[in-house]
Amino acid sequence: MIDNLFIDGQWRAGEGDRRFDVTDPADLSTVARFAIAGERDCMDAVDAAAAAQESWAATAPRERGEMLRGAYEILTAEIEYFAELMVRENGKSWSDAIGEANYAKEFFRWFAEEAVRVPGDYRLSPAGDKRIIVDRQPIGVSLLITPWNFPAAMATRKLAPALAAGCTTILKPARETPLTAAYVVEVLRRAGLPRGVVNLVTPVPTGPLVKLMIDRPEVRKLSFTGSTEVGRDLLHACADTVVSTSMELGGNAPLVVLPGADLDEAVAGAVLAKMRNGGSACTAANRFYVHDSVHDEFVARMDAALAGISVGPGLDRSNGLGALVSVAERDKVAALVETALADGAKLVRGGNAAADGAFYDATLLTDVRHGSAISRTEIFGPVTAVVRFDEVDEAVRMANDTVYGLMAYVFGPEREAIAVGRRLEAGMVAINRGVVSDPAAPFGGVKQSGLGREGGSEGILEFLEEKYIALTA
Known part of the structure; x- marks a missing residue:
């Protein structure tokens, strides 16, 4: 080298x-x-x-x-x-x-x-x-x-x-x-x-x-x-x-799950949007806004999906989640999770930092409050923070309530998802998919x-x- x-x-x-x-x-x-x-x-x-x-x-x-x-x-x-x-x-x-x-x-x-x-x-x-x-x-x-x-x-x-x-x-x-x-x-x-x-x-x-x-x-x-x-x-x-x-x-990308979303598609896309690169991506889904009608089932399926991700050194090709770039970066993620729990969030899965190496488990939080520190901060780690919503207009308002506007994700019936996507203040929007990056497409934010x-x-x-x-x- x-x-x-x-x-x-x-x-x-x-x-x-x-x-x-x-x-x-x-x-x-x-x-x-x-x-x-x-x-x-x-x-x-x-x-x-x-x-x-x-x-x-x-x-x-x-x-x-x-x-x-x-x-x-x-x-x-x-x-x-x-x-x-x-x-x-x-x-x-x-x-x-x-x-x-x-x-x-x-x-x-x-x-x-x-x-x-x-x-x-x-x-x-x-x-x-x-x-x-x-x-x-x-x-x-x-x-x-x-x-x-x-x-x-x-x-x-x-x-x-x-x-x-x-x-x-x-x-x-x-x-x-x-x-x-x-x-x-x-x-x-x-x-x-x-x-x-x-x-x-x-x-x-x-x-x-x-x-x-x-x-x-x-x-x-x-x-x-x-x-x-x-x-x-x-x-x-x-x-x-x-x-x-x-x-x-x-970025501080919202991921919105609408009523009537195909949850198989939504969970598969959400795992990609969140866990790709261990969450260390400016395009990573950072705030999950999930409609009340599908919230509990989405969380249960997301929990099951994250349970199947093994954590360990990247040279072991069986591991789906590697280390964060440094112990300091790992500790920043851990501190965000601790702050979220102190603010009333519920830990469904994960929340553990390894004793050796810069590893942090795939983590799932629910009952996250919009406006809390973890919803305002670019997490840059494998942490899924779920906020429940009742009205689509409320989800759009919360999604746009940030100074950032790089990426957004919407899962739901296509017509409704596209309509919501057009209302989101982001340079890129993924509809019913977890990855958008392509050399042939313009990449950037607002x-x-x-x-x-x-x-x-x-x-x-x-x-x-x-x-x-x-x-x-």
Whole structure:
């Protein structure tokens, strides 16, 4: 595995060869000691990306696309190694890791195809005095900041459209999961990307060094996935130099179960929406609003479904739930559950943290009060918090009662479910299904869940700027 920075086409240690530990959350062992990027390393990465920008932008779209397709082919051939890296440094189950690996590589395939399909426009002005040409050109050097919960997919979901658009990149992964990001960068190197086009840094201290990179006039784009709190700080930082931003921020996804819902479908979808990635997903169902007419049966079926999920190390492929990314993250989840119980919630299942490793059992709470701490907080763990409701209008009001608006789920008769889905303040809504993510679909939120979209035909547009050229008619 690679444990160094990647700058200007070379793997290298950081200045002073300082390093930080990468820990396996399952047994708390040290997997690697990864290089720390200092100020000089970060500035070198910006210099390298800036030096390569003009030639990369001039590279034919087909050629850029073929390199991305090559990266897809490498990841396909090495998919199990890709997944194992994630298990080792992130702690997730094998099924979640292999699912993410397959999802992540698809962004390279999708944007390999989008690279040659950037749209433009050519038309006669209404006055007839000019021809209007609308061209789209690469925005320029792009700083990409990714989180620990999906270390592969968040890296490829940003790298692929940026590279397809003709932008050079600096990738800053989370300190918990740098090995997966380093492997993705190495795959791109092997696929033939020229020096300077992709760079990887892990700066310490993070905030001040990221700000120094943003302040460089060569950096014209920031794409960030992470918490809303950090996103706000980065938006402030970008204001000084008016850097274009794409923000995929926190979520507090409601899952609404309507009267007449197919409970087999609802429970199967709810388990996916909640337990995928151990609940550590910005799209994870966070608040379950279940109609009184189906509440008790839904809870009983959900309890039975969670009882069948085994918890343990992800390298044991029989386990359906792996570790959380750290003991600190596990303890945050445990504290939320304790607070909910003190607030009157009832523990139906789980509520246990392992003595060894960052494991937390699949947990089910009922009698949760809307507005309580657990309903206002992004849980980021395997905890199902159920609120009972009587009127659909009440469920919609409660679902929308948040500053977040990334994801929502509705289960019920299709006509009624779609009607409710249209009323929910979310950038994405799943109707009678537990997963929506697809490289071909635009991913993003409203309100304080973000700005812009990733994936789909919209994703590449985040890394392009329109240029209007006027010609005499």
